[in-house]
Amino acid sequence: MKTLLRKYGVWVAAAILFAVLPAVFTSNFALTLLCKMGVLIIFAIAYNMLLGQGGMLSFGHAIYFGMAGYCSIHLLNGMAEGMPYFPVSLFPLFGALVGLVMGIAIGYVSTRRAGTTFAMISLGFGEMVTAMTLIFVTFFNGEDGIQADRWVGPEPFGITYGPQIEVYYLIAIWCFLAMIAMYAITKTPFGRMSNAVRDNPERAEFVGYNTQRVRWLAFSLSAMFAGAAGSLHAINYEHIGFESVSAIQSGAVLFMVFIGGAGHFLGPIIGTVLLVFLDSTLADYTEAWLLYLGLVFVAIIMFAPGGLAGLIVMHEPMWKTDVRLLRKLFVPYLLALGSSLILLIGAIGIIEMIYFITIIAVGRVDMHLFSIPIKVNEVTPWLVCTALIAVGVQGCRLSYPKVAESWNDAMIAVKARIAG
Amino acid sequence: MDILIFSLFNGILYGMLLFMLSSGLTLIFGMMGVLNFAHASFFMLGAYFAYQISKFVGFWPALIIAPVVVGVIGAIVERYGLRRVHKFGHVAELLFTFGLAYVIEEAVQMIWGKVPVSYHIPEVMNFTLFSLYGLEYSAYRVFMLLVAVSMFVALFFLLTRTRVGLIIQGALTYPNIVASLGHNVPLVFMMVFGLGCALAGLAGVLAGNILGTEPGMAIQLGPIVFVVIVIGGLGSLNGALVASLFIGIMQTTAVSYDVSMNGFLNVIGVQVDFDSAWRMLVDLTVAQISPILPYLLLTLMLIVRPRGLFGVRDV
Structure with a gap:
């Protein structure tokens, strides 16, 4: 019983979390947000099957997401006009089929090599499909996209998908199932082979595996789950537009997965929840939100290629051996965080002031920065922000080596504990 | 006939613009294996800097200063950004330049706003040099062409006839051996990256006032430049030239012809006469599908030949 609980406890907790979330966050805004998160979590984990598990960087993965969405919308509209009924609850299966078929076809030609070649082919396909949305108007309907009504046909168990809460549970159930399925895949021999082909294709080839086959299978499966997500996206919004197949969506999922952390199963989930939340809240406060997002992305690539999940997992050996080891890290981490915060406040101040001058209020000088009233035409706020940046940079230079040192010390202690 | 000549001339002009962008990119790729996603962003920076500088000192100084500034920024990006990411592998480098392109676009919007800025052709060049079949060509377009051609000649001379070029060529193929001969290969990388960015900046200065200087210009041109260097063959300057002209002429000719599959079928005597949603597939004109052609x-x-037309090794 205890081992069972330890093994599956996380999933039970996840299921309970999915079930009670709408009861905790009752507002309409929160419900919309949760639905969006659920859809994008499936998409992000599917994308990570390629990027994190398989080492393939795709700039066009939104194709499978978006095309499944378009097909689902057409199916909904077709049902309204008298096509045979297909239960709306099972739409993700239909979307998955669309994604799988496209993934098999496109994957066959693009997975012969990994790395840059693969990335460029994916870019080419992505741009091609985006261009097609404006050309094949009967299918894509150009920039307007297509509408549909998800309330069609018979109503099994009284589920109409009229109210948003029913859609939330549809998304939650499918998201839960997809998470289990994709997690299970990482544990299969195929999942391990996918990692091996990522890390050392030559050796994998010598062991007797066909690397292209492995990549192709990973690609097709990833496209399949992306398709399921796209279908839910279409049901959720009852609309699909060209941006959902375009580089915008492909770039968004890349940002979520990489900022969350491509090396860990939890990474895409953390990234999606964080970015969807920030995107819908911060965008109201600042014009510069997308600039900050880009800067964070670049900073993660340069300083923490494992993403946020990678930063957390770095400390796993410590809390597993002895939680008290983490105590010694506390002070250096606090110092580093403090100096980063000072740097951030200075940088954000300057960026916000520039935005204020050039975009928000051309000609006006009174603004609120961190709710302090200032005048942008005076020297003082600029000077203060520059000074903050200078202090922050110097603080980071002093504190981060200490962080690395204390982390190394803790690791040595862990190793000594294990050996002794 | 005049349509053909018209689109041929415009195609060559567009092609030479593409070449100015792709020459730097193909050198960077050939040498460092880095596909610089932000290359078109440096092109955009060139245009914006030229706009800003020409406001104060006029177009001609801007023509020199703006590319130099862009080149310096490029070198700094290589030294403090890309070199750091290098140890994480090519995928991380690709991601870094992808993020950089994103940041540059947002930063440009922050400084110059989201609407196009009024960056104009210099007055001295704004007259008709000659007209052909009733179509007029401004002196500025011819000047652009001249700059592009002289750039190709200078670059070709630099790479094949000078000592620096010899080292660059060596580092393209065998960076480790060049390093063990005592050359500072990281420095060469930095210089080549800076030079490539400066060339993109120069293209931006020249083309910004014709194509329009706006935050979306990098995204519009970026993918096309990738197409050019892949087709030409990575690291090959000649390949970049041929592919640029090819893509340039193809793009401009395709949009000016209204030939469709249906029209072609009619000519060879096949009548397509059915009425369904798929009808549009045969009714599509070349002009309509021209945006897809480069990516196709x-x-x-x-898929077929990853080394491109003139390349010596695969991507």
Whole structure:
């Protein structure tokens, strides 16, 4: 019983979390947000099957997401006009089929090599499909996209998908199932082979595996789950537009997965929840939100290629051996965080002031920065922000080596504990 | 006939613009294996800097200063950004330049706003040099062409006839051996990256006032430049020239012809006469599908011949 609980406890907790979330966050805004998160979590984990598990960087993965969405919308509209009924609850299966078929076809030609070649082919396909949305108007309907009504046909168990809460549970159930399925895949021999082909294709080839086959299978499966997500996206919004197949969506999922952390199963989930939340809240406060997002992305690539999940997992050996080891890290981490915060406040101040001058209020000088009233035409706020940046940079230079040192010390202690 | 000549001339002009962008990119790729996603962003920076500088001192100083500034920024990006990411592998480098392109676009919007800025052709060049079949060509377009051609000649001379070029060529193929001969290969990388960015900046200065200087200009041109260097063959300057002209002429000719599959079928005597949603597939004109053509070529080339037309090794 205890081992069972330890093994599956996380999933039970996840299921309970999915079930009670709408009861905790009752507002309409929160419900919309949760639905969006659920859809994008499936998409992000599917994308990570390629990027994190398989080492393939795709700039066009939104194709499978978006095309499944378009097909689902057409199916909904077709049902309204008298096509045979297909239960709306099972739409993700239909979307998955669309994604799988496209993934098999496109994957066959693009997975012969990994790395840059693969990335460029994916870019080419992505741009091609985006261009097609404006050309094949009967299918894509150009920039307007297509509408549909998800309330069609018979109503099994009284589920109409009229109210948003029913859609939330549809998304939650499918998201839960997809998470289990994709997690299970990482544990299969195929999942391990996918990692091996990522890390050392030559050796994998010598062991007797066909690397292209492995990549192709990973690609097709990833496209399949992306398709399921796209279908839910279409049901959720009852609309699909060209941006959902375009580089915008492909770039968004890349940002979520990489900022969350491509090396860990939890990474895409953390990234999606964080970015969807920030995107819908911060965008109201600042014009510069997308600039900050880009800067964070670049900073993660340069300083923490494992993403946020990678930063957390770095400390796993410590809390597993002895939680008290983490105590010694506390002070250096606090110092580093403090100096980063000072740097951030200075940088954000300057960026916000520039935005204020050039975009928000051309000609006006009174603004609120961190709710302090200032005048942008005076020297003082600029000077203060520059000074903050200078202090922050110097603080980071002093504190981060200490962080690395204390982390190394803790690791040595862990190793000594294990050996002794 | 005049349509053909018109689109041929415009195609060559557009092609030479593409060449100015792709020459730097192909050198960077050939040498460092880095596909610089932000290359078109440096092109955009060139245009914006030229706009800003020409406001104060006029177009001609801007023509020199703006590319130099862009080149310096490029060198700094290589030294403090890319070199750091290098140890994480090519995928991380690709991601870094992808993020950089994103940041540059947002930063440009922050400084110059989201609407196009009024960056104009210099007055001295704004007259008709000659007209052909009733179509007039401004002196500025011819000047652009001249700059592009002289750039190709200078670059070709630099790479094949000078000592620096010899080292660059060596580092393209065998960076480790060049390093063990005592050359500072990281410095060469930095210089080449800076030079490539400066060339993109120069293209931006020249083209910004014709194409329009706006935050979306990088995204519009970026993918096309990838198509050019892949088709031409990575690291090959001649390949970049041929592919640029090819893509340039193809793009401009395709949009000016209204030939459709249906029209072609009619000519050879097949009548297509059915009425369904698929009807549009045969009614599509070349002009309509022209945005797809470069990407179709890109994927086909990568699948069939990853080394491109003139390349010596695969991507």
